Amino acid sequence: GAVVSQHPSRVICKSGTSVKIECRSLDFQATTMFWYRQFPKQSLMLMATSNEGSKATYEQGVEKDKFLINHASLTLSTLTVTSAHPEDSSFYICSVNRGGEAFFGQGTRLTVV
Amino acid sequence: GQNIDQPTEMTATEGAIVQINCTYQTSGFNGLFWYQQHAGEAPTFLSYNVLDGLEEKGRFSSFLSRSKGYSYLLLKELQMKDSASYLCAVRDGREYGNKLVFGAGTILRVKS
Numbered sequence: 001g002a003v004v005s006q007h008p009s010r011v012i013c014k015s016g017t018s019v020k021i022e023c024r025s026l027d028f029q030a031t032t033m034f035w036y037r038q039f040p041k042q043s044l045m046l047m048a049t050s051n052e053g054s055k056a057t058y059e060q061g062v063e064k065d066k067f068l069i070n071h072a073s074l075t076l077s078t079l080t081v082t083s084a085h086p087e088d089s090s091f092y093i094c095s096v097n098r099g100g101e102a103f104f105g106q107g108t109r110l111t112v113v
Numbered sequence: 114g115q116n117i118d119q120p121t122e123m124t125a126t127e128g129a130i131v132q133i134n135c136t137y138q139t140s141g142f143n144g145l146f147w148y149q150q151h152a153g154e155a156p157t158f159l160s161y162n163v164l165d166g167l168e169e170k171g172r173f174s175s176f177l178s179r180s181k182g183y184s185y186l187l188l189k190e191l192q193m194k195d196s197a198s199y200l201c202a203v204r205d206g207r208e209y210g211n212k213l214v215f216g217a218g219t220i221l222r223v224k225s
Contacts, residue, residue: 034212043200043218044156093155095213102146102202102213104155 002026004096006105013084013112021079021108023094029074030096035067038091038107050077050094084112117216119201124222125191133186133219135201143206146213147175147186150198159186159199188221196223 005024013019023033031052036044048069049057056069068080081088093107116138125131137145144163148156162168162177162184174187188195201216 036215041220044215046212046214049212091153097211100144101158101161103158107153107155109153 003028003098003103004094004105006094006108008108009106010109011111013110015085015112016083018080018082019084019110021081021092021094021110023077023079023096023105025075025096025098028098030077030098031074032097033071033077034095034102035069035077035079036093036095038093044093047079050079052077081110084110086112088112117201117203117214119199119216119219121217122220122222124224125188127191127193127223127225129191130187130189131191131221133188133199133201133221135184135186135216137182137184137201137203137216139182139203139205139214141205141207142179142203143211144204145175145177145184146202146204147173147184148200148202148215150200150218152198156200191223193223193225196221 007022033050035047037047038044046059047062050069050071052071058064071077089112091107094105095102119135146161147159149159150156159173160175162175167176172189177184198218198220200218202213204211204213
């Protein structure tokens with residue numbers, strides 16, 4: 001069965017609005033979750049590491065004020081894309097490590113119009 | 114930092130064998146993963162190597178040489194459904210959480 005659940009799978013929003021994406025680990029506690037972004041025909045680029053109970057660690061070049069990450073519990077991390085612009089349109093995907101293996105959510109296709 | 118290289122595209126024939134190479138340069142190496150990704154979908158796990166040698170799993174095998182910073186994924190008895198992007202990823206064990214860093218991916222096209 002699924003190890004990670006991500007919601008929503010698709011979202012369309014207007015420029016300037018904010019969008020929240022949820023990532024849940026199922027049946028186990030994840031102190032760390034990872035958020036990736038993937039543009040068409042490109043690979044997954046790590047955006048940030050979400051740490052339960054503390055601040056997220058952002059990769060170089062990722063704006064922490066634009067991509068807000070909250071890891072308030074051991075089973076839930078959220079990514080909020082604030083003041084979205086068309087260039088933020090992408091495939092966002094979360095992952096968690098369990099038993100040495102990385103499990104991925106289903107991904108969220110964000111389209112900003 | 115990390116640097117992971119793999120070919121951009123490959124084409125192979127149904128029933129054949131194909132080898133996808135991956136070279137990497139990284140500090141804190143803590144394992145290498147191969148994932149398959151179909152367009153618009155999440156990656157699915159194929160294999161994991163942390164020690165040198167070959168890991169076999171059905172039609173898929175993966176090889177690692179840590180001294181050379183080199184891995185390959187071998188796909189046997191190719192099927193049309195194997196057409197996908199194949200991602201090589203290195204785990205960085207220096208930081209808490211063991212993040213994965215991905216290569217750009219190799220798009221494999223299987224033709225009949």
